Amino acid sequence: MKPDNINKAMLTDLYELTMAASYYEHGIVAPATFSLFIRKYPPDRGYFVSAGLEQVLDFLGSFSFDQEDLDYLDSKNLFSHDFLNYLAQLRFTGDVHAISEGRIFFKDEPVLELTAPIIQGQLVETFIINTINFGVIIATKASRCIHAAQGKNLVDFSLRRTHGADAGIQGARACFITGFTSTSNVLAGKLYGIPISGTMAHSYVLSFDEEIEAFRAYSKSFPENTVLLIDTYDTVEGARKAAQVGKEMADQGYKLKGVRLDSGDMAQLSQDVRKILNDSGLYDVTIFASGGFDEFRIAKSLERGAQIDAFGVGTRIGVSADAPYTNIAYKLVEYDNTPVLKLSSGKQNIPSSKQIFRTSLEGQFKEDIIGLRDEKLEGEQLLKKVMQNGKPLAPPELLKEIRQRFRNEFKSLNGSVKAIRNPKLYPVELSTKLKNLQEQVIIKIKDKMSDNR
Amino acid sequence: MKPDNINKAMLTDLYELTMAASYYEHGIVAPATFSLFIRKYPPDRGYFVSAGLEQVLDFLGSFSFDQEDLDYLDSKNLFSHDFLNYLAQLRFTGDVHAISEGRIFFKDEPVLELTAPIIQGQLVETFIINTINFGVIIATKASRCIHAAQGKNLVDFSLRRTHGADAGIQGARACFITGFTSTSNVLAGKLYGIPISGTMAHSYVLSFDEEIEAFRAYSKSFPENTVLLIDTYDTVEGARKAAQVGKEMADQGYKLKGVRLDSGDMAQLSQDVRKILNDSGLYDVTIFASGGFDEFRIAKSLERGAQIDAFGVGTRIGVSADAPYTNIAYKLVEYDNTPVLKLSSGKQNIPSSKQIFRTSLEGQFKEDIIGLRDEKLEGEQLLKKVMQNGKPLAPPELLKEIRQRFRNEFKSLNGSVKAIRNPKLYPVELSTKLKNLQEQVIIKIKDKMSDNR
Numbered sequence: 001m002k003p004d005n006i007n008k009a010m011l012t013d014l015y016e017l018t019m020a021a022s023y024y025e026h027g028i029v030a031p032a033t034f035s036l037f038i039r040k041y042p043p044d045r046g047y048f049v050s051a052g053l054e055q056v057l058d059f060l061g062s063f064s065f066d067q068e069d070l071d072y073l074d075s076k077n078l079f080s081h082d083f084l085n086y087l088a089q090l091r092f093t094g095d096v097h098a099i100s101e102g103r104i105f106f107k108d109e110p111v112l113e114l115t116a117p118i119i120q121g122q123l124v125e126t127f128i129i130n131t132i133n134f135g136v137i138i139a140t141k142a143s144r145c146i147h148a149a150q151g152k153n154l155v156d157f158s159l160r161r162t163h164g165a166d167a168g169i170q171g172a173r174a175c176f177i178t179g180f181t182s183t184s185n186v187l188a189g190k191l192y193g194i195p196i197s198g199t200m201a202h203s204y205v206l207s208f209d210e211e212i213e214a215f216r217a218y219s220k221s222f223p224e225n226t227v228l229l230i231d232t233y234d235t236v237e238g239a240r241k242a243a244q245v246g247k248e249m250a251d252q253g254y255k256l257k258g259v260r261l262d263s264g265d266m267a268q269l270s271q272d273v274r275k276i277l278n279d280s281g282l283y284d285v286t287i288f289a290s291g292g293f294d295e296f297r298i299a300k301s302l303e304r305g306a307q308i309d310a311f312g313v314g315t316r317i318g319v320s321a322d323a324p325y326t327n328i329a330y331k332l333v334e335y336d337n338t339p340v341l342k343l344s345s346g347k348q349n350i351p352s353s354k355q356i357f358r359t360s361l362e363g364q365f366k367e368d369i370i371g372l373r374d375e376k377l378e379g380e381q382l383l384k385k386v387m388q389n390g391k392p393l394a395p396p397e398l399l400k401e402i403r404q405r406f407r408n409e410f411k412s413l414n415g416s417v418k419a420i421r422n423p424k425l426y427p428v429e430l431s432t433k434l435k436n437l438q439e440q441v442i443i444k445i446k447d448k449m450s451d452n453r
Numbered sequence: 454m455k456p457d458n459i460n461k462a463m464l465t466d467l468y469e470l471t472m473a474a475s476y477y478e479h480g481i482v483a484p485a486t487f488s489l490f491i492r493k494y495p496p497d498r499g500y501f502v503s504a505g506l507e508q509v510l511d512f513l514g515s516f517s518f519d520q521e522d523l524d525y526l527d528s529k530n531l532f533s534h535d536f537l538n539y540l541a542q543l544r545f546t547g548d549v550h551a552i553s554e555g556r557i558f559f560k561d562e563p564v565l566e567l568t569a570p571i572i573q574g575q576l577v578e579t580f581i582i583n584t585i586n587f588g589v590i591i592a593t594k595a596s597r598c599i600h601a602a603q604g605k606n607l608v609d610f611s612l613r614r615t616h617g618a619d620a621g622i623q624g625a626r627a628c629f630i631t632g633f634t635s636t637s638n639v640l641a642g643k644l645y646g647i648p649i650s651g652t653m654a655h656s657y658v659l660s661f662d663e664e665i666e667a668f669r670a671y672s673k674s675f676p677e678n679t680v681l682l683i684d685t686y687d688t689v690e691g692a693r694k695a696a697q698v699g700k701e702m703a704d705q706g707y708k709l710k711g712v713r714l715d716s717g718d719m720a721q722l723s724q725d726v727r728k729i730l731n732d733s734g735l736y737d738v739t740i741f742a743s744g745g746f747d748e749f750r751i752a753k754s755l756e757r758g759a760q761i762d763a764f765g766v767g768t769r770i771g772v773s774a775d776a777p778y779t780n781i782a783y784k785l786v787e788y789d790n791t792p793v794l795k796l797s798s799g800k801q802n803i804p805s806s807k808q809i810f811r812t813s814l815e816g817q818f819k820e821d822i823i824g825l826r827d828e829k830l831e832g833e834q835l836l837k838k839v840m841q842n843g844k845p846l847a848p849p850e851l852l853k854e855i856r857q858r859f860r861n862e863f864k865s866l867n868g869s870v871k872a873i874r875n876p877k878l879y880p881v882e883l884s885t886k887l888k889n890l891q892e893q894v895i896i897k898i899k900d901k902m903s904d905n906r
Contacts, residue, residue: 013637014651022674129613160582166617184466198467203785221475324772332656
């Protein structure tokens, strides 16, 4: 069987199916609301960027089990034929509220709330958590690089070190949302229309007897698009050869586009290389740097006066190396129109379906209030209804619209909250009504618990 | 366009295609050997576990571009029609040597070497690095959990926090290779025949008015397979109710299988829960624990006397939280039968096609020597030819064979190298011939560089 021939409905934890079977058997079919939120900030984070919603809506819109899936489930001897027949015709018929992709949100704020018959809400849990979690992680990490790069161009080079194919594709999409210029990932380019870029590796240079011959051959193949990798043997020598080839290209009416550094002390080397290029009159040949960059190293290079025009960022962004996961949770907050929560130590959550109200002052976000869904509070409402009765309320958004939205959002977020080290905590409060409701639900549970002792 | 309708040949960095186009234009078509190896150990690692080879061989065996891909590439105005026609009929025709999945290997050792016309070797780079890197990361992390768990059962719970779908599926496979009992991931179960397990979440308990009603309902649905989650409100109270239900099940001729803890001080709580169960005569009801476990926390819990029979490990394993990437490299080591290497500062590699020779003493691995491919040295040869002229030399291995191989390997690896903190460095040396060759190649390059100044 081909591992890529997959039905995403099966991309679930077994307990979702066993719970569903038990709900079905006991007639537990009332509507339930589940809330997706992140419990706390990973190190050095003070905000999150929403991403992954398009994939979730696509998944929900096409949710179904096929016969091969049902045969497999049957083979486990866990499920009745009655339940399997029920699964055979099950489709997602619920409603979804969500924060649009590219928007900023904060811990404890629901980025998505879903209301559906409980079996449906349960069966889609794993995929939703997986997809939004990863989208948010990478979009957030990428936005930090954008912040650190102070307007320099960033290119996504992460595909070779991401955790599999989806991660490479969705990661490229998340990077583009936050303002990356392009990606090296050809498939992401094809699927999402993201600009693709890239030129040569060390192996190309090594496959010629002389470095300069490799440079000449490449400039002949791509006279309009030549970026020469100059560190295969010695970066400074490589820069001299690149300058030579740059002058030869100019003689033929072409322009060398750039050089790339991939190792060594980039701040120092970039200054040396800039001087070599300038001394040859190649002022507008750009210097591109790659190799181990992330927001921290970008910031440090620029502080040290690096003459780098664009950064290729790969591994550390593609896996969000300093924060490869979040404490994201998808929790039942309402069942059969009754607010619920769990009390487990340290993990108390907020009951009921909610809305987030964001106030701004002079173009800067001021405060968020998490309230009840039907409250009328001051501020912009962040959760929009995006799916009703299992049907999306709008076609998928254009990626460039999401990208523009992020750009506007990010401008409105205070620099102290965006800081890549020790960010300031953005104020998020519960509304009075929601706080009261939470207290009432806790009291009700505790009363019941002491009754039962 | 559906992001899951993907052709993996397109899962590549653009520079692989631009280099290929330039090679094609300049008639650079000689065979090349590329070597895949990890430059250094991530924190606290002293070995790696091979995984992901089956996916690579499957990819190479079906490598081709379809018309839609070629149309997309054409739209970029980078490639000649001549080159695109060449791509249209391109298949992988090379040879692959690799270390079998489930085997232990060490830094600097090639886990895979590929020899093919250079264009082919270049185009498959990104996918190969991505796939083996991820397989190795997770198999290595999982093996550390197995080591820490001292024979307790481990279940993979990682799907909801892995970086996308592939990561969930291939991660489950890697965990199973190293000895995990089962996975919660239904699709991985279906695709790879891995046993699946799982019972209930907090939402199940919350959807009933009373915790004990939830327990009774579940035991009625799955009388042969009931594991009750007891921490929704209060773990000790939950244990008492579970014991009550366990006794009711016994009266009806069934057996409660286990209880699960998911929060709080697990070492202490597990002892309290064990006592409650034992006091009700439920000695063989197992205690299952989940929530933030990895090798470090498993080891700590057991040191503190936790009465835990099985661990569910999720997030930290699924993303290899403390080491989410390796310094893996795929480097040209031979072109047109001439050994090559790059000199970039700090990244010097080993030229030529190679073999690894492993000697053992009294059933324990003693030392590895990396030699030339055709050297005849003492010891077992780790690199096996697995593909010739683009055809796999054997059908895919059964997962249980790989699992058994790992079991044997792991026994032969000294405990000090397996330590989860500060492992001892296992000895790996280059053969005299390989060392001499490396020196000769470096001298040759340096001579050429000084000639050119």
